[in-house]
Amino acid sequence: MPKPIAIAGIMGAMGRNLAAMAAADGRFMLVGGTEAPNSAALNKHISDALNLLNVSGEISSDITVAAKNAKVFIDFTRPAATLATLEALKATECKAVVIGTTGFSEEENKKIKAYAKHFAIVKTGNFSLGVNLLSGFVKKAAAVLGEDWDIEIIEAHHRRKVDAPSGTAILLGESAAEGRGKPLSEIRTPAREGITGARVKGSIGFSAIRGGGIVGEHDVRFESETESLVLSHKAWDRSTFAKGALEAALWVVDKPHGLYDMHDVLGL
Numbered sequence: 001m002p003k004p005i006a007i008a009g010i011m012g013a014m015g016r017n018l019a020a021m022a023a024a025d026g027r028f029m030l031v032g033g034t035e036a037p038n039s040a041a042l043n044k045h046i047s048d049a050l051n052l053l054n055v056s057g058e059i060s061s062d063i064t065v066a067a068k069n070a071k072v073f074i075d076f077t078r079p080a081a082t083l084a085t086l087e088a089l090k091a092t093e094c095k096a097v098v099i100g101t102t103g104f105s106e107e108e109n110k111k112i113k114a115y116a117k118h119f120a121i122v123k124t125g126n127f128s129l130g131v132n133l134l135s136g137f138v139k140k141a142a143a144v145l146g147e148d149w150d151i152e153i154i155e156a157h158h159r160r161k162v163d164a165p166s167g168t169a170i171l172l173g174e175s176a177a178e179g180r181g182k183p184l185s186e187i188r189t190p191a192r193e194g195i196t197g198a199r200v201k202g203s204i205g206f207s208a209i210r211g212g213g214i215v216g217e218h219d220v221r222f223e224s225e226t227e228s229l230v231l232s233h234k235a236w237d238r239s240t241f242a243k244g245a246l247e248a249a250l251w252v253v254d255k256p257h258g259l260y261d262m263h264d265v266l267g268l
Contacts, residue, residue: 005072008073008075011050014238014242019050028249034061042059043058045057071096072249072253073094076099079101082101095118096255098122099122102166102167113259121258122249122252122261125166125170127241127245127262134220138175141176141222145229147202151204152221157209157217172218184204215235215237248262
């Protein structure tokens, strides 16, 4: 039986990727989508708006309408919109959520943990298999290499990305910090500009590049006085994230309430 799903921001770049892949995958039935109140796509049937077959439902600005027949809601939007979605979903029968939104504040992440009492939520900074394997390698390297090795995470994305560092960079930073047995908040280097002074031993730094149409590139550099180790991942197409998000949707649909990540989905 195909799993009914709904997609937030269905006319955006990620929403279109998710919709097209779900429509072509017999394991899913796309039954709803949302757009902003000023969108020209509102009230259009999804099949007409996106030229897709094997879908049902209209595009709405109302979360409860879009999720009416869904078992899983997928959200790759912005933090405030995602939190509003979670609140609205409490009034529906849809109790599984996949969150690919990035840029949450510490306070917003606490709110998502609270919502996990009502929903089964898969939330991660990156849904690709390669990145999640990379995070495991980073954790291991950080545990093996001592604090004489500086860790710097360099990420590059398209010019339209609004948050920095990326959610993937933060995910990798958290893996490195976990490898060193400390929370990232304790050993993260502040953004650098001007006279910043010497680097604090054992700290983890971040650098961000924004330009053109870069889908996503991440390098984790381990630097000692005598050698370098670089662990790297490059995404060529957003479909890799959509594929992972759909696998997460399939996995989470029957899970108990709680907060999960892609390591849970992939059994890593």
